[in-house]
Amino acid sequence: MKLQSKYVPLAATVSLFLAMSVFGSVSYTGFFSMQVFLNLLIDNAFLVIVAVGMTFVILSGGIDLSVGSVVALSTVVLAKLVQHFHWNLMFAIPVVLSMGMLFGAFMGWLIQRFRLQPFIVTLAGMFLARGLCYLISIDSISITDPNYTVLAQTRIHLWAEGAMVSISAILALLVLAGAVYIAHYTQFGRTVYAIGGAEHSAVLMGLPVAQTTIGVYALSGFCAALGGVAFTFYMLSGYGLHAVGLELDAIAAVVIGGTLLSGGVGYVFGTLFGVLTLGMIQSLIMFDGSLSSWWTRIVIGTLLFVFCVLQRLFETDRRTT
Amino acid sequence: MSKLTSPSLLARVQRHPLLWPVVTLVLILIVNASMNPGFWILQWRDGHLYGSIIDILNRAAPLMLVSLGMTLVIATRGIDISVGATVAIGAAVAALMVGGKLVITDGLPQHISRFPMWLAIVCALLTALACGLWNGVLVAKIGLQPIIATLILMVAGRGVAQLLTDGQIVTVYYPPYFYIGSGYLWGLPFALFIAAFVYVAMHLTVTRTALGLFIQAIGINPAAARVAGVRERLISMCVYAFCGLTAGIAGLIISSNVKSADGNNAGNLLELDAILAVTLGGTLLTGGRFSLAGSMIGALIIQTLTSTIYSIGVPPEINLVVKAAVVFVVMLMQSPEFRRAVRGWVVRPDIRSHP
Numbered sequence: 126m127k128l129q130s131k132y133v134p135l136a137a138t139v140s141l142f143l144a145m146s147v148f149g150s151v152s153y154t155g156f157f158s159m160q161v162f163l164n165l166l167i168d169n170a171f172l173v174i175v176a177v178g179m180t181f182v183i184l185s186g187g188i189d190l191s192v193g194s195v196v197a198l199s200t201v202v203l204a205k206l207v208q209h210f211h212w213n214l215m216f217a218i219p220v221v222l223s224m225g226m227l228f229g230a231f232m233g234w235l236i237q238r239f240r241l242q243p244f245i246v247t248l249a250g251m252f253l254a255r256g257l258c259y260l261i262s263i264d265s266i267s268i269t270d271p272n273y274t275v276l277a278q279t280r281i282h283l284w285a286e287g288a289m290v291s292i293s294a295i296l297a298l299l300v301l302a303g304a305v306y307i308a309h310y311t312q313f314g315r316t317v318y319a320i321g322g323a324e325h326s327a328v329l330m331g332l333p334v335a336q337t338t339i340g341v342y343a344l345s346g347f348c349a350a351l352g353g354v355a356f357t358f359y360m361l362s363g364y365g366l367h368a369v370g371l372e373l374d375a376i377a378a379v380v381i382g383g384t385l386l387s388g389g390v391g392y393v394f395g396t397l398f399g400v401l402t403l404g405m406i407q408s409l410i411m412f413d414g415s416l417s418s419w420w421t422r423i424v425i426g427t428l429l430f431v432f433c434v435l436q437r438l439f440e441t442d443r444r445t446t
Numbered sequence: 447m448s449k450l451t452s453p454s455l456l457a458r459v460q461r462h463p464l465l466w467p468v469v470t471l472v473l474i475l476i477v478n479a480s481m482n483p484g485f486w487i488l489q490w491r492d493g494h495l496y497g498s499i500i501d502i503l504n505r506a507a508p509l510m511l512v513s514l515g516m517t518l519v520i521a522t523r524g525i526d527i528s529v530g531a532t533v534a535i536g537a538a539v540a541a542l543m544v545g546g547k548l549v550i551t552d553g554l555p556q557h558i559s560r561f562p563m564w565l566a567i568v569c570a571l572l573t574a575l576a577c578g579l580w581n582g583v584l585v586a587k588i589g590l591q592p593i594i595a596t597l598i599l600m601v602a603g604r605g606v607a608q609l610l611t612d613g614q615i616v617t618v619y620y621p622p623y624f625y626i627g628s629g630y631l632w633g634l635p636f637a638l639f640i641a642a643f644v645y646v647a648m649h650l651t652v653t654r655t656a657l658g659l660f661i662q663a664i665g666i667n668p669a670a671a672r673v674a675g676v677r678e679r680l681i682s683m684c685v686y687a688f689c690g691l692t693a694g695i696a697g698l699i700i701s702s703n704v705k706s707a708d709g710n711n712a713g714n715l716l717e718l719d720a721i722l723a724v725t726l727g728g729t730l731l732t733g734g735r736f737s738l739a740g741s742m743i744g745a746l747i748i749q750t751l752t753s754t755i756y757s758i759g760v761p762p763e764i765n766l767v768v769k770a771a772v773v774f775v776v777m778l779m780q781s782p783e784f785r786r787a788v789r790g791w792v793v794r795p796d797i798r799s800h801p
Contacts, residue, residue: 239778252718252766253767253771256767422604426603429597433584433595
């Protein structure tokens with residue numbers, strides 16, 4: 126049985142994750158437990174959601190730098206609505222989600238309609254969303270609404286005694302499942318891959334390139350807003366300085382997850398393992414105790430480097446054969 | 447020049463690439479002067495000029511330097527988002543090597559540096575150059591996309607800077623070092639002279655040699671440039687290395703100005719400001735045509751905008767929204783599709799164009 130070459134990056138990521146888990150379990154006592162692994166998911170639920178949206182953007186050959194700011198904006202708006210205006214969650218959350226989606230769609234429209242570079246448009250979107258946070262509130266708004274705190278602290282027990290997950294972790298898994306369905310079983314998903322492969326050919330094939338491009342950024346904005354909601358479950362506050370640099374973590378997770386930055390190649394499922402690998406690095410450094418926090422960044426940078434170079438070799442290899 | 451062959455002065459001004467950047471800068475300066483009557487006042491105080499304008503020029507110097515390096519990178523169709531991290535690394539190396547402690551010699555308190563200052567500066571600049579070269583190798587030799595190649599250093603670079611400073615803010619106690627960022631020469635900030643020197647050197651290099659043409663050729667069509675015999679990879683690599691070097695100089699100025707190096711915050715978001723300055727100056731992000739003078743003006747626009755927002759009493763948080771609005775306007779004006787669309791809204795379409 127030979128591994129199909131298109132699965133190689135995904136397999137590399139999964140094996141790296143497994144190797145790191147084994148290393149952690151052997152080196153540190155108490156590492157090998159269900160809860161440590163579930164905590165990876167709980168602590169990074171918002172990142173999974175955001176990175177899934179980013180995967181679609183990167184698959185289509187674009188990039189979205191605004192996600193971190195949109196997460197922050199969502200937390201601020203949500204906190205403001207719930208805490209100061211006493212809105213019901215049933216209304217506040219859909220409002221925040223549609224706001225994120227409209228924000229993304231607007232950037233997608235600019236990119237598509239005026240042939241602007243995704244990098245610079247989403248950069249401006251990043252400034253705009255971050256600035257809007259401060260216009261709404263300069264200080265951190267903590268959420269003390271009883272319904273909200275109950276929801277945030279709910280833990281759902283799984284089969285094993287003591288092993289539990291939060292609502293946002295389940296939300297993240299649902300988003301992932303939805304994204305896998307969209308990417309592989311809908312026309313939208315196939316069009317995204319086609320645009321990333323060759324936009325011009327996609328146009329000539331008569332695919333709905335314009336709508337799909339806008340849709341991709343709308344989806345990313347939606348995921349970022351949903352990530353913001355999950356972030357408030359985690360932090361119980363809205364603040365303009367939340368999630369600074371989250372876009373880099375999301376891009377790193379997507380790349381480590383095996384998606385090619387040139388677009389058209391990759392799997393949403395790999396992004397989950399990209400995020401888990403980033404979380405695993407943090408857990409290992411935490412369990413070790415003697416390493417300082419900045420090692421996280423250095424290790425993530427090194428991993429990015431290794432994966433990018435491997436991808437590059439893989440790409441040239443595929444082209445020559 | 448005879449009047450028949452050359453276009454009128456007005457037409458030439460209208461077509462000049464620096465028209466819009468200069469107009470933007472002048473508009474912001476007018477707003478400033480109307481809001482703040484003392485804006486243009488220059489005073490001679492403590493042996494140097496003193497005033498809002500001087501302050502803006504002094505603060506804009508690091509951004510100018512980074513923007514100059516960034517211009518060349520963008521002209522070759524690249525982008526360097528790691529300059530902020532390079533600034534932090536350069537600043538950390540310089541601050542650590544200069545250090546400085548108080549020693550009493552002959553009854554006089556004196557600050558001495560850990561290593562000679564020139565050595566510290568050379569090492570910091572070499573480190574920054576190495577950072578740039580690393581980016582250049584990843585882009586030109588390995589063939590990574592520029593944004594991703596520089597993302598690696600952007601993520602890891604701050605970690606490296608914090609590793610060097612051990613997560614602390616390194617304070618410098620060596621007065622001669624402060625001259626770089628807050629000293630004055632002939633009544634003007636010394637940092638401005640550094641920026642001006644780099645600008646003039648670059649301007650001469652790209653106009654008096656074929657290098658400017660080569661860079662432009664690479665930006666317009668890398669494959670064609672290679673076929674035409676331009677050593678595309680070597681030039682790209684040097685351009686990234688140079689961008690690292692300018693970021694290193696900016697790091698020296700910034701650390702000398704605040705008398706310390708903070709691995710986490712030095713040069714934070716500087717890459718975005720630099721890209722913005724380059725775009726404002728009329729360099730296209732798609733590569734090719736570039737303007738060093740435009741980038742200098744772009745950096746001045748951003749710094750003046752920031753100073754304006756602080757001085758007219760608007761909450762500084764609005765700064766980001768204003769910047770976003772400026773980026774949106776500038777990039778729309780650069781888009782041929784947008785200009786065509788606007789023409790469609792303003793001018794009534796010809797009957798024949800819609801058969």
